[in-house]
Amino acid sequence: MSTFDYERYDNSIHRLGRIMNAIGILALLALPFFFSAALGATISPSGFLKGLLRVSITYLPICIVEFLIYVPILGPGGSYLSFITGNIINMKLPCAYNAREIAGTQAGTPEDSIITTLAVGVSSLVTMLVIFIGVLALIPLTPVLNNPTLRPAFDNLLPALFGALGAQYFFKSWKISAIPLLLMIVLSIAIPALIAQTTMLMILIGGIAIAITYYFHKKGALQ
Amino acid sequence: MDYLSQANSKALYLMVGAILLFVVISCILFIRKSYRAGIQMGMDRKVLRTTITASALFTILPSVSILLGVIALSGSLGVPSSWLRLSVVGNLSYEAIAAEAASQAMGVSLKDAATTLTASHLVTIILVMTTGISWGIIATIFFGKSYSRKSTQMLNKSKKRDGKSFADWAMVAMFIGFCGTFIGSYVAEAVVFKHFLPILTALIAGVIMKGCEYLVKEKQMVWMENFSLSLSMLIAMASAVFIAY
Numbered sequence: 001m002s003t004f005d006y007e008r009y010d011n012s013i014h015r016l017g018r019i020m021n022a023i024g025i026l027a028l029l030a031l032p033f034f035f036s037a038a039l040g041a042t043i044s045p046s047g048f049l050k051g052l053l054r055v056s057i058t059y060l061p062i063c064i065v066e067f068l069i070y071v072p073i074l075g076p077g078g079s080y081l082s083f084i085t086g087n088i089i090n091m092k093l094p095c096a097y098n099a100r101e102i103a104g105t106q107a108g109t110p111e112d113s114i115i116t117t118l119a120v121g122v123s124s125l126v127t128m129l130v131i132f133i134g135v136l137a138l139i140p141l142t143p144v145l146n147n148p149t150l151r152p153a154f155d156n157l158l159p160a161l162f163g164a165l166g167a168q169y170f171f172k173s174w175k176i177s178a179i180p181l182l183l184m185i186v187l188s189i190a191i192p193a194l195i196a197q198t199t200m201l202m203i204l205i206g207g208i209a210i211a212i213t214y215y216f217h218k219k220g221a222l223q
Numbered sequence: 224m225d226y227l228s229q230a231n232s233k234a235l236y237l238m239v240g241a242i243l244l245f246v247v248i249s250c251i252l253f254i255r256k257s258y259r260a261g262i263q264m265g266m267d268r269k270v271l272r273t274t275i276t277a278s279a280l281f282t283i284l285p286s287v288s289i290l291l292g293v294i295a296l297s298g299s300l301g302v303p304s305s306w307l308r309l310s311v312v313g314n315l316s317y318e319a320i321a322a323e324a325a326s327q328a329m330g331v332s333l334k335d336a337a338t339t340l341t342a343s344h345l346v347t348i349i350l351v352m353t354t355g356i357s358w359g360i361i362a363t364i365f366f367g368k369s370y371s372r373k374s375t376q377m378l379n380k381s382k383k384r385d386g387k388s389f390a391d392w393a394m395v396a397m398f399i400g401f402c403g404t405f406i407g408s409y410v411a412e413a414v415v416f417k418h419f420l421p422i423l424t425a426l427i428a429g430v431i432m433k434g435c436e437y438l439v440k441e442k443q444m445v446w447m448e449n450f451s452l453s454l455s456m457l458i459a460m461a462s463a464v465f466i467a468y
Contacts, residue, residue, distance in 0.1 A: 004263040013256065014368040020249040021367075025360045027242050028311065032350040035304075038234040041342035044329060048347050048354075051325030055355035059317065063358035071367065072374035073394060077253050079367060083359045084246060086312040089401070091285045097398060098281050098452050099274045107394045108375045111266055117257035118271065119278040121250045126279045128247060128310050130286035131293055135306050152467035153460040156424040157288045159409055160463070163425025164432040164455035166402035169395060171433075176392075177399050184407025185414075192415045195408045205407070206400030213396035217389045 006110045010076060013117070017080030024084045065203050073097075073107065077117025085124040089202075090158060094165055095123040101168070175216055180209045229342045230301025239303040243310055280453045284460070296322065299340065304349055312356050325351035423466055428459035 036043055070088060071079045074096055082092040099119035105112035170177040184205050188194045194201060216222045224232075254275075261271045289309050296305035296318060308318045325348040326332050331339045409422040435451030438444040447454075 004260070004265070006260075006264070009256075009260045010372075013253070014371070016252060016256065017367060018364050020252070021360050021364050024242075024246065024249065024311070025357055025364070027245065028353045029350070029357065031238060031242065031307070032346045032353065034238050035235060035349065036343075036346045038238070039229050039232070039342040039346070041229075041346045043350055044343060044347045047325065047329035047344075048350055050328035051321075051347065051351035052354055054324040054328055055321045055351060059321070059355050060358055063356065064362070067359050067362040067366075068370075069397065071363075071371050073397065076367065076371045077257055079371065080363055081250060081253055083363045084249065084311060086309075086356075087285070087289060087314045090314060091282060091289075093401075094452070095278050095281050099278050102277050103270050103274055106391055110264060111261075114257045114261040114264065114266065114271075115274050117253055118261070118274045121254035121257070122275050122278040123282040124250045125247065125254075126282040127286040127289060128243060128250075130283060131290050131306060131310055132243075134287075134290035134293065135302060149468065150464060152420060152463040154288050154291050156421055156460055156463040157285060157456070158405060159421040159424040160428040160456040160459035161285070162402050162405035163428030163459060164452055165398065166406050166425065167429030167432040167455075168436070169399050169402050172395050173392075173399075176396050177403065180400050180403040181407055184403050185410045188408050188411030189414050192411065195411050195415070198404050198408050201408075202401055202404045205404045206397050209396040209400035209403065210393050213392045214389065217392055222392055 009110075010113070013077045013080070013113075017076065021080055021084050069203070069206070073116075074120060075107075075113040075116040077113060078120040081117070081120045081124055085120075085127070087127065090161065091127065092120050092123055094161060095119050097165070173213075173216075173222060175221065176209055176213050179212055180205045183208065225337075226340050226342065226345075227301060227337055230304065230345055232303075235301065235303035239307040242307065246311055277450075280450060284453060284456050292318070299337075300345065300348065304345065308349070308352055312353070312360065317356055318352060321352040321355050322348050420463055420466055424459045424463045427462045428455045431455040431458050 032043060035041070066088065067083075070082065070093065073093065074082050078092070078096055082088050085092070096116040096119045099115050100107070100112060103111070103115045105115050170181070184201065187201070213222070258271055262268065293302070293305045293309050296308065300308070300322060305318075323332070326340070326344065328351075329344055329347060331344055406422075406425055409425050412418045413422045432451060432455040435447055435454060439447050439451065
């Protein structure tokens with residue numbers, strides 16, 4: 001509709017996102033101090049600094065790269081929500097992609113921004129609802145969910161997710177897919193320690209896939 | 224009061240509940256705003272509703288997996304802290320790694336939580352877990368607007384310049400990269416460690432997904448499009464139980 005002012009909507013999404021995420025992170029950082037007051041406990045400054053150093057060595061670069069990669073994919077609303085609610089690679093990102101495929105929108109368009117925000121928002125709510133119900137039923141549910149017979153199902157959630165998505169995306173263009181997939185297989189077989197480093201390798205393999213795409217696109221070989 | 228009773232005390236539940244309520248409100252505000260904007264923009268209500276349904280359906284299974292993470296962590300951090308940590312920021316692998324790193328930094332371990340951890344350990348661990356993963360949120364607050372606009376401009380510029388967008392292909396490529404990384408690691412796991420279950424599960428999910436695509440495109444079973452990802456995952460995960468059995 002011609003009366004709709006997307007610029008105004010976009011500004012309001014950024015304003016809402018900034019306010020909500022600022023309050024959210026401040027509340028989350030303050031919570032351990034409230035816990036301390038309630039429990040009569042004390043935060044160990046040296047334990048905190050040493051722990052933070054150990055965690056940050058790995059996760060600070062990952063957080064920065066994730067920000068750079070995910071924001072263009074998730075759009076403004078989807079990004080603010082995804083970063084505060086977490087579980088991006090295993091849930092929010094595939095969910096946004098799934099919604100985009102179904103709605104038939106293209107990244108960077110106003111319609112896509114609406115679709116990704118809706119997808120991530122609904123996904124976040126459903127997750128919180130499932131966990132809430134689960135926490136209420138935690139005691140009776142624990143033996144069922146922890147049943148060794150069912151463990152392989154939940155242990156293989158990511159293979160099921162990426163198997164299904166892989167079938168969808170690899171077939172869009174084998175020209176793009178072949179080298180990154182083969183490279184990952186060869187690298188991981190040559191250096192088995194890399195099998196457990198998928199988060200870091202994702203950046204490398206994703207970068208290579210984009211470089212290949214650029215090459216074929218320049219040559220006009222992608223349809 | 225022993226450690227686990229403290230870690231599961233009502234006061235902690237109330238504080239965690241308050242923060243989660245805030246996050247729920249935040250989600251509702253975003254959903255309402257974008258849904259209304261979609262309508263004003265002239266988007267089909269059916270498309271918007273389908274997005275909501277498909278996203279909700281897709282999320283259920285991974286959420287159960289996250290719930291398992293809450294259960295796993297609750298043995299050492301208590302239910303409220305685990306509930307919070309897995310409902311906001313981060314993910315299961317991060318939370319487990321960060322909690323163990325923070326414990327080790329204080330000379331204790333999550334493995335013997337009930338006997339070795341104290342409430343002071345708990346609050347320090349939670350602070351480390353939160354701070355260590357907060358950089359992405361902080362980046363969205365300070366750079367989200369400018370970076371989002373710049374990247375959108377680049378996406379749209381490439382569309383105008385190239386006719387058929389490089390940006391759209393780049394998005395596909397990025398996801399191919401993600402899928403390739405995981406599928407590649409499952410193939411290597413099978414070759415190196417003879418662990419065949421992950422790659423078999425992935426293959427089953429892939430075959431079901433292609434089957435669903437066939438039904439949607441060739442047999443005009445359009446309704447199936449919303450379920451195809453969830454259905455593929457569900458059948459593949461159920462198959463994993465039978466293969467492992």
